[in-house]
Amino acid sequence: MSLTRQQIVKVSLLARLRLRDDELDRMTDQLDQVVSYMDLLAEVDTEDVEPMAHAVEQTNVFAEDRELPSLDREAALSNSPKRDEQCYRVPAVLGD
Amino acid sequence: MSDPSYEIVIGLEVHVQLQTATKLFCRCSTRFGAPPNTQTCPVCIGLPGSLPVMNRQAFALALKTAVALNCQIPGFTKWDRKQYYYPDLPKGYQISQFDLPMSQHGYLEINDAKGAFAPKRVGILRAHLEEDAGKSMHDELAGKADSRIDLNRTGTPLLEIVSQPDMRSPQEARAYLTELKLLLTYLGVSDCNMQEGSLRVDANINLHVATSQGTVATPIVEVKNMNSFRAVERAMAFEATRQFDVWKDTRIALGAPGGHKTTRGWDEQAQMTRPQRQKEESSDYRYFPDPDLAPVIVTDQQLDAVRADLGELPAALRTRLQTEWGIDAYDADVIVNQGRAFVDYFLALANISGDAKRASNWMQQDVLRVLNERALTIDLFPVSSTSLAQLLKTVQQGELDTSRARDVFNAMAESGDSMPQAMQSLGIQAVHGDELADLCRELLEANPSVVADVQAGKDKAIGALIGQAKRRNPNANPNQVRQLCLELIREQGSAQE
């Protein structure tokens, strides 16, 4: 399987990345190599292997439902490019 | 009602907030109404290097609900990332469940006690555990230039319950929601407060139109923004009519060009749905397993324990009220739909008074009236079941007529007084049988003409004595006076023979 430039355009849109033409070319090439590697993995016979959902064989990791202190609001908002006293500010969200 | 030439097909997607103290993957509080952005942490605002850990209680509540919805619970479940960009989703993905949800293939039975539709089983496609997003607010003052984002709600545990498209009318849709909410309330897994967003409903609706070429399905419409069950019912009725009109106009069927699924929002003010903009590329969420979260394994023993701990659910309780207490289906429905505490009050009242039918009537008419008038719940009702049972017994024994008893009840509900206290302050006295018999004897002696009339077959003549009895003793029960006088006259008659 190989990736088309068109697919890279779509993926970059989904990832909200604006790529220049030369970047698109480069990404098409690089991602294609990544996907080709998956093709290589796909050649392995997995007929009798249970599909796994996680790389670490660990299950049922829970935390108790007990409140701990949250971040101070100033700290939470401090990295925001735009904010006011209470909230993050973003370009208007339409049609919600 | 609806046009016979089409059938309405409705499926509902309900998001219910689970009642935990903390969020699904971090230990921030889930309290509603806190100042914006005061309940967040690196996990729920998606700072790099933070690690989500599943809330044990959230999973337990979700499991309990899924079991109560008769779902199949797979032994293995995992969480996936659903990717999309929206300002209220700080990580750029929502942790949800995709191909291995924690439960699927359940059902919920719905019924209408007045018979508006036949009882039916609504299939549950799946119920899965996911996190909520934050809230965006539109700042009118800033000239709509910006949206403000509050991430307090981000990461709150939600159970998404997806029904099969099994509902065939707006009434059935509403009944499903009402029954689902009742079940969730009985289970104690959510407060189901729609105003605070603890329960949200989206609906998918289309029509199956009968044509000469067979049945044709119209394009599916997803309806959002419905803020009450009544709004859901109205939105569905509106959509059915609208879709049928569009069908007659365009003849565009589901899947045909122009027949793709669309989204509309319910406008409560205008009582109509309006088209909504679709999220760009919305269908391409590129789910993949969340590598930060460990899958969960559920054993049969665990499921047995959950089942054993479910408690008595509404459907079973309705049946029990009918079989054990002789209450009819409609009354059982009214009582059970008021919630578990109301049922417990009823059971106590029926038990102590020994008269379930009377208890049911008083609960539905008098107790419910006071609760509604004063916007109270039964646990805050000032009259205890023991006190009310005493009043019902007094009525049952004929010592108090219903209208006087109602006065006493109102006084008890007003002041929280016991029955004797309330009667005393109202100047009402229960009239015991002996006392009443003496009164009747006196009246009969004083009114030989009435006795003669009755003996001549004119029972109605007794009416003249009732007014007199009331004047002598305002607490005298008119029915009992009538009864007793008739009996005494008959006794006299047979003694003379």
Ligand SMILES: [Zn+2]
């Ligand atoms: Zn947090």
